[in-house]
Amino acid sequence: MRLFTLLLWLLLAPGLASAADYAREKRWAEEIVPAILVGDPVYLELKSGHRFLAIYALGPRAKAGVIVVHGLGVHPDWGLINALRSGLAERGYTTLSVQMPVLAADARGEQYPPLFPEAAERLQRAVAFLRGKGYRKVAIVSHSMGARMADFFLARGPGAQVDAWVAIGLSGEFLEPGRLSLPVLDLYGENDFPAVRSNAEQRAHALRRLRGSAQIELAGADHFFTGREAELVRQVRQFLDQKLK
Numbered sequence: 001m002r003l004f005t006l007l008l009w010l011l012l013a014p015g016l017a018s019a020a021d022y023a024r025e026k027r028w029a030e031e032i033v034p035a036i037l038v039g040d041p042v043y044l045e046l047k048s049g050h051r052f053l054a055i056y057a058l059g060p061r062a063k064a065g066v067i068v069v070h071g072l073g074v075h076p077d078w079g080l081i082n083a084l085r086s087g088l089a090e091r092g093y094t095t096l097s098v099q100m101p102v103l104a105a106d107a108r109g110e111q112y113p114p115l116f117p118e119a120a121e122r123l124q125r126a127v128a129f130l131r132g133k134g135y136r137k138v139a140i141v142s143h144s145m146g147a148r149m150a151d152f153f154l155a156r157g158p159g160a161q162v163d164a165w166v167a168i169g170l171s172g173e174f175l176e177p178g179r180l181s182l183p184v185l186d187l188y189g190e191n192d193f194p195a196v197r198s199n200a201e202q203r204a205h206a207l208r209r210l211r212g213s214a215q216i217e218l219a220g221a222d223h224f225f226t227g228r229e230a231e232l233v234r235q236v237r238q239f240l241d242q243k244l245k
Contacts, residue, residue: 020101020115022050028075028099029053036077038086039095044125052122053099054129057089064137064163064244065130067123068097071144071169072109075099080224080232084141087233093240094135098126100146109171112145119149120156127161137244139164141236144171144223151175154182164243166236169223171195173202183212185239187232189221196223212243 033041039057046052055076068085070078076085076097085097100122101115123140130138140162142150147170154165155176166185169192174180186203188196200215207213216235221228 032077055097057095059089059094062094065094065135067126067140069142069146073102083229116152120153123153137163141166143168155179177206183243186215191222
């Protein structure tokens with residue numbers, strides 16, 4: 001029902017921005033592509049013809065691919081995301097860090113749900129890219145707004161194409177937990193945002209029906225895992241090692 005309610009809201013909600021800011025994406029790409037140290041830029045294409053940036057990093061002898069999804073209004077090589085995509089590539093996973101749709105810099109989180117359908121299409125393209133490279137197993141590792149976008153994508157039904165999901169700093173509850181059919185790691189910080197922490201019990205309850213799922217609260221960590229990036233990568237890698245290898 002939560003998915004149906006969100007879809008209905010997307011259709012009826014007045015006055016909310018609904019188009020991604022492609023000019024801002026272009027500026028992000030122009031800024032970060034020359035500075036990429038791990039991996040190579042690739043461009044994936046939507047049905048509309050819009051091409052969006054992703055950073056593809058081959059892991060040594062990797063047998064699985066990981067789609068890395070950033071949070072609100074940033075880019076696929078931003079801080080915490082760089083640590084995840086680079087750290088996992090160094091530890092045996094090929095990573096594809098994807099530019100998700102963004103709004104203007106001053107946009108609030110509640111303005112983002114109209115972008116979720118396009119976000120889902122981008123994730124579908126990312127899955128197809130990694131499958132096309134020969135990876136039999138694919139996981140999603142997503143942070144904050146990116147976790148909400150991944151939740152929307154998986155709740156719409158294509159979860160069978162994804163073998164595991166790590167949701168980092170997911171605010172609220174899972175959108176449609178009954179539609180999830182893959183192992184999920186719900187990972188958040190002890191000092192995370194209130195919307196993340198206050199719904200942790202509900203998320204834990206939903207995870208009990210998903211075999212192989214777990215919830216971890218990382219002691220001392222904030223929403224961005226400031227100073228705890230190495231521990232975050234370790235926890236994510238440990239979960240992926242158990243589910244993908």
